[in-house]
Amino acid sequence: MGAFVALGLFQGAVYGLLAVGIVMVYKAKRAFNFAQGEFGGIAAFCAYLLIVALGLPYWVGAVGGLAAAVAMGLLVERAIVRPLESSSRTILLVALVGVALFAIAVTVLLAEPVPRVLPPLVEGGGVDILGAGIQPQQLILLAVLAVLAGALAWFFRTDLGLAVLASSQDTLAARVVGISPEAVSRLVWGMAALVGGVAGLLYAPVGIFTPGFMTATMLVPAFAAAVLGGMTSVPGAFIGGISIGIVQNAGIYLLGQQWQVPGASQLSVFALLMLVLLIRPQGLLGKEA
Amino acid sequence: MSATTLVLTRVRVRTHLGLVVRVALILAALALVALPLVFGGDVWAQRVSRAAIYAVIGLSINTLTGHAGQISLGHQAFVGIGAFSSAFMASRLGAPFGFGLAGAALAGTVTALIVGMVALRVKGLYLALVTLAFGLTAETTIFNWREFTGGGAGAFAPRSALVESDLAYALLCLAVLVVVLYTDWRLVSTKAGRALTAVRNDERIASTLGVDVTGYKLGAFCFSGLVAGLAGGLFAHWNQVVQALDFEFQVALLWVLMAVVGGLRSRLGIVIASSFFALLPLVLPNFLAGLPWQPPFLNEAVYHVLPPFLVVLMLLVVLRFFPGGIGQLLAPVTRFVKGAKR
Numbered sequence: 001m002g003a004f005v006a007l008g009l010f011q012g013a014v015y016g017l018l019a020v021g022i023v024m025v026y027k028a029k030r031a032f033n034f035a036q037g038e039f040g041g042i043a044a045f046c047a048y049l050l051i052v053a054l055g056l057p058y059w060v061g062a063v064g065g066l067a068a069a070v071a072m073g074l075l076v077e078r079a080i081v082r083p084l085e086s087s088s089r090t091i092l093l094v095a096l097v098g099v100a101l102f103a104i105a106v107t108v109l110l111a112e113p114v115p116r117v118l119p120p121l122v123e124g125g126g127v128d129i130l131g132a133g134i135q136p137q138q139l140i141l142l143a144v145l146a147v148l149a150g151a152l153a154w155f156f157r158t159d160l161g162l163a164v165l166a167s168s169q170d171t172l173a174a175r176v177v178g179i180s181p182e183a184v185s186r187l188v189w190g191m192a193a194l195v196g197g198v199a200g201l202l203y204a205p206v207g208i209f210t211p212g213f214m215t216a217t218m219l220v221p222a223f224a225a226a227v228l229g230g231m232t233s234v235p236g237a238f239i240g241g242i243s244i245g246i247v248q249n250a251g252i253y254l255l256g257q258q259w260q261v262p263g264a265s266q267l268s269v270f271a272l273l274m275l276v277l278l279i280r281p282q283g284l285l286g287k288e289a
Numbered sequence: 290m291s292a293t294t295l296v297l298t299r300v301r302v303r304t305h306l307g308l309v310v311r312v313a314l315i316l317a318a319l320a321l322v323a324l325p326l327v328f329g330g331d332v333w334a335q336r337v338s339r340a341a342i343y344a345v346i347g348l349s350i351n352t353l354t355g356h357a358g359q360i361s362l363g364h365q366a367f368v369g370i371g372a373f374s375s376a377f378m379a380s381r382l383g384a385p386f387g388f389g390l391a392g393a394a395l396a397g398t399v400t401a402l403i404v405g406m407v408a409l410r411v412k413g414l415y416l417a418l419v420t421l422a423f424g425l426t427a428e429t430t431i432f433n434w435r436e437f438t439g440g441g442a443g444a445f446a447p448r449s450a451l452v453e454s455d456l457a458y459a460l461l462c463l464a465v466l467v468v469v470l471y472t473d474w475r476l477v478s479t480k481a482g483r484a485l486t487a488v489r490n491d492e493r494i495a496s497t498l499g500v501d502v503t504g505y506k507l508g509a510f511c512f513s514g515l516v517a518g519l520a521g522g523l524f525a526h527w528n529q530v531v532q533a534l535d536f537e538f539q540v541a542l543l544w545v546l547m548a549v550v551g552g553l554r555s556r557l558g559i560v561i562a563s564s565f566f567a568l569l570p571l572v573l574p575n576f577l578a579g580l581p582w583q584p585p586f587l588n589e590a591v592y593h594v595l596p597p598f599l600v601v602l603m604l605l606v607v608l609r610f611f612p613g614g615i616g617q618l619l620a621p622v623t624r625f626v627k628g629a630k631r
Contacts, residue, residue: 032414034362083609088489090358091608093414094549097362097542098604105598109591216538220422227418263429270426273419274407281411 002130004253005246010138012245013145014206017199018214018222019229019237020149021192027156027232028168028188031089034096035076036222037214038103039193040200043069044209045107047201048118058121066197072103073193077185100219104212113211120205141202148195149238156234164188220266221248224273230286239284247272311626326459334455335527336568341462342523343567347548347559348469349516354545355553356482357509358489359409360417363424364544367514369536370427371397371521373438376446376531386449390522397518398511405510409503412492416510424538432533443532446525462523469516470556476512477554485509543597546604555616557623562615570596 018036025033047065050056056064076099084092121140126133155161167174167184174181200214225244229236251268255261276283325333346368353359361367371393378384378392408419432438439445452458476482484505487495492502525531543566551562574592611617 030413032417034417080605080608087612088358089414090354090360091549091612093360093417094354094545095605095608098546098601098608101539101542101546101597102601102605105594105601108594109598113594220418220425223418224422227415261430262433263426266422266425266428267430270419270422273422277407277411277415277419281415 003132004249006130006132008246008249012242013142014203015221015225015244016238016241017145019225019241021195022226023237024192028164031092035099036196037219038100039069039196040214042072043197043200044204065201069193069197070190073189077189100215107211115208115210117208118204137205149234153234221269224269228276230283233285236285331455334459338459338462338527340564340567341466342520343563344466344560345469345520347563348473349513350548351559353513356485357506361420362417363420363541365536365541366424366427367397367517368521370400371518372525372531375522376444376525380445393522394515394519397514401511401514405507409506424541443530446529448526550603550607550614552614552616558614558616
């Protein structure tokens with residue numbers, strides 16, 4: 001059981017990292033960003049191309065991957081989000097789902113759907129925590145999540161962060177006081193894509209990765225984490241991610257191992273999401289429902 | 290005096306011509322459905338069934354997304370639950386075919402009710418999240434529950450003697466499609482349809498008008514689940530074997546895109562887009578592999594991943610340039626056929 005909790009803690013760090021990006025977009029745009037996972041997917045594939053296929057140094061691959069993610073974020077903002085500014089939230093959501101599927105389809109077309117291995121940031125043996133072998137990469141992930149969540153929570157208290165919130169609450173009033181909603185939109189999507197890219201780049205070396213790996217298994221727990229945290233709270237996303245990871249792995253242990261329920265990991269995430277919406281729809285740290 | 294009669298006769302002549310053209314258009318559309326059934330043999334009968342089932346699914350999504358403004362990203366779960374229920378009733382309980390379909394519709398409704406009661410209470414598009422999570426759970430847990438679905442081997446769904454042949458089954462699917470189309474048309478033109486429009490446009494204003502927002506959203510979702518379950522029942526007996534693999538979550542995402550490309554609230558557009566999406570993966574790879582000249586970087590494997598790529602590309606083009614989808618493109622034609630003056 002202890003091992004599962006430890007695994008959940010580190011698995012939860014990835015969810016938290018994705019959830020932070022989801023929360024950023026939701027705070028600024030009131031939109032569920034279903035493309036968040038694919039920012040990480042693009043970053044991982046570009047890094048793989050640069051590091052493994054072309055044999056360039058690791059830092060070049062990392063920077064290239066992050067740059068690709070940010071470029072994708074800005075492209076999505078310019079080509080999809082901005083033209084749909086005046087249409088309904090429903091249509092925007094469908095469009096973002098379309099973006100995620102498009103990114104997956106492009107990676108499948110360009111790179112064959114075979115499993116790949118990206119070398120980890122730090123080589124070396126695992127650490128034993130509560131009986132679970134934790135890779136150094138996972139320790140880095142948790143640390144990066146803590147730093148990023150702290151930095152972004154602070155960001156929303158700066159003038160720039162307040163400008164983002166202002167433009168989300170009333171675009172016209174924000175424009176009157178000299179905030180450019182277009183620039184804010186670019187900033188938010190670029191930052192969300194950067195966070196997503198970091199998540200993909202750090203998570204890909206933990207196991208093997210295939211096209212769509214972030215969306216297929218990570219996106220739903222990440223959304224559950226964001227909802228649990230309150231959808232508008234960056235520290236909430238951090239706590240939510242870790243909690244979801246632990247609940248999911250406890251579920252795998254209790255339901256999957258003890259009772260042989262198939263699909264225990266998905267089931268426990270779904271059950272937790274339903275419980276949160278039933279009991280506390282505004283989440284742990286959310287200000288409104 | 291003579292001038293007036295001339296005008297009148299011209300008007301009369303034009304209306305007659307218009308009527309002829311209209312009837313010809315409708316007949317041509319019907320012939321487009323009938324031709325593959327009459328001349329295509331079993332292969333095309335199966336394809337027409339598949340297209341009709343997809344159209345029913347598209348209309349199910351239309352009820353939820355088009356009318357109520359909510360999104361389900363796990364619709365494959367409702368279709369799958371319908372399919373497995375119908376297969377379970379037919380093969381394990383030996384129930385008559387009609388009961389199987391009714392059971393499928395009921396299962397879809399009840400599932401939608403349970404999921405919707407939690408997710409639709411909360412303002413916003415939380416239903417999209419919950420259904421996505423539910424779809425993944427259904428895919429891995431419910432559809433792998435051995436007693437209910439036969440585990441990985443799948444469940445058998447035999448057809449009854451009356452619809453044994455592929456042609457008869459295609460006619461059944463088309464009949465169900467017609468019923469669903471009729472229901473959708475009635476739904477829009479009643480009080481419930483107007484209430485849903487109000488909810489879709491602005492929940493707050495709708496509630497000040499006395500519309501029970503959560504109730505109508507839940508009702509639309511349950512009806513959507515009913516139709517999806519029914520489509521699942523048809524799908525089960527179409528293939529005669531149901532497997533968990535048929536209901537992966539990507540399918541649901543493509544279905545939502547399908548309804549949007551067809552044009553939300555446009556019945557004709559959705560039927561056309563659904564048929565197109567149903568047949569694309571069957572027809573395109575064979576067509577491309579049969580071309581005399583093969584592009585150098587393409588091969589059989591690529592042809593099979595091409596359909597979803599094309600679908601998404603179509604979605605992005607539709608959203609960007611004509612948000613009303615195929616229905617918007619066809620609007621002048623449908624307006625002419627209906628005889629509306631504009």
